Amino acid sequence: MDETRIDFLYLNEQDMIQSGVTDMEKCVEVMCDVYRLMGEGDYLMGGGNNNSHGQPIFFPDEPKHPGMPKNGPDRRFMTMEAYLGGKYHVCGEKWYGSNRENLSKGLPRSILMVMLNNVETGAPEALMSANLISSMRTGAIPGVGAKYLARKESKVCGLIGAGVITKTSFMSIAITCPSLEKVKIYDVFPTSAERLANFIRKNYPHIKVIELSESLEACVQDSDIVHAATSGAIEPEFNEEWLKKGAYISLPAGIKLPKDFVINRARNIVDNWKTYEAWAEELEYPYSSHIPLLGCSLLDYVHDKVLPLEKIQNLGDIIAGNIPGRIDDDEIILFAQGGLPVYDIAWAWTCLQKAKEIETGQILNLWDKPAMA
Structure with missing residues (x-):
């Protein structure tokens, strides 16, 4: 030839x-x-x-x-x-x-x-x-995070938003967290929540309880794993008191969390910090006003000198063995995701x-x- x-x-x-x-x-x-x-x-x-x-x-x-x-x-x-x-x-x-x-x-x-x-x-x-x-690669990432960051034997998963990304994200979380027994779903559109519940009932018979939560708080409380992927104009807002000790919080979309909690009491893991630094070069401060992701809020906090850079860690460093994953059963871990080519x-x-x-x-x-x- x-x-x-x-x-x-x-x-x-x-x-x-x-x-x-x-x-x-x-x-x-x-x-x-x-x-x-x-x-x-x-x-x-x-x-x-x-x-x-x-x-x-x-x-x-x-x-x-x-x-x-x-x-x-x-x-x-x-x-x-x-x-x-x-x-x-x-x-x-x-x-x-x-x-x-x-x-x-x-x-x-x-x-x-x-x-x-x-x-x-x-x-x-x-x-x-x-x-x-x-859609599959986006959905896979929360499950990868759960494999390294969620508590072993996690049993309860709270899903915020019931769109396609939550569906594929649950598919990956169910693979890496086989001990799950209960799923709670909250969506502002009840028909979307029911559609996702039916998908889980059909494909994951080992899930013993599927609950349609009436509020954001009810969905988050007592959940070992919380995954929030909403696409509306209003970002969901979590109170620290709702979060269970040791919870793994997967955040591929916009979210509001108490600033003091994020800075002082949460462990912040990101998909790739250098990507957020690239956004800092491409956008104007405050960065989160352009891209409402947790990673961009962390950019704002670093810019304001209220969050030391060393308190932000990359998932890749954990998987490569450069730093430890979950350290104890009580730490609440936030996993910020932005999507990478x-x-x-x-x-x-x-x-x-x-x-x-x-x-x-x-x-x-x-x-x-x-x-x-």
């Missing part, structure tokens, strides 16, 4: 399903490996400090040019690029457009693709449908290996010889 010929594999959503994209147990295993590599430093992402979440395009509130889109809820385009070492040894990016108005058209809010590229030549290796890649690249690469094994997808030709060498 001519060495100048470049082919790549295209995988549509059905191809991805056949290639194991919905295998949560495998996804958790891969995400643990990603964190190990991050703890060892064998990765790169975009931005000036090689740790950026991604590069967004936001449209203006009042466009000055004909045809330019107008800003709106979740209206943006974004690229999230990364290199991941180890066995993956691949570059790639997740690219997506997002618009909440899509929902009225029967489309997902965001439509995502992942491209993987050869590290040496830059040639494409695969282009794949990525909505399931993204290394997750997408690793899970896409893993699915690509399966696709090659089962010979699914469509081979597309880029060229036999480049028109201009």
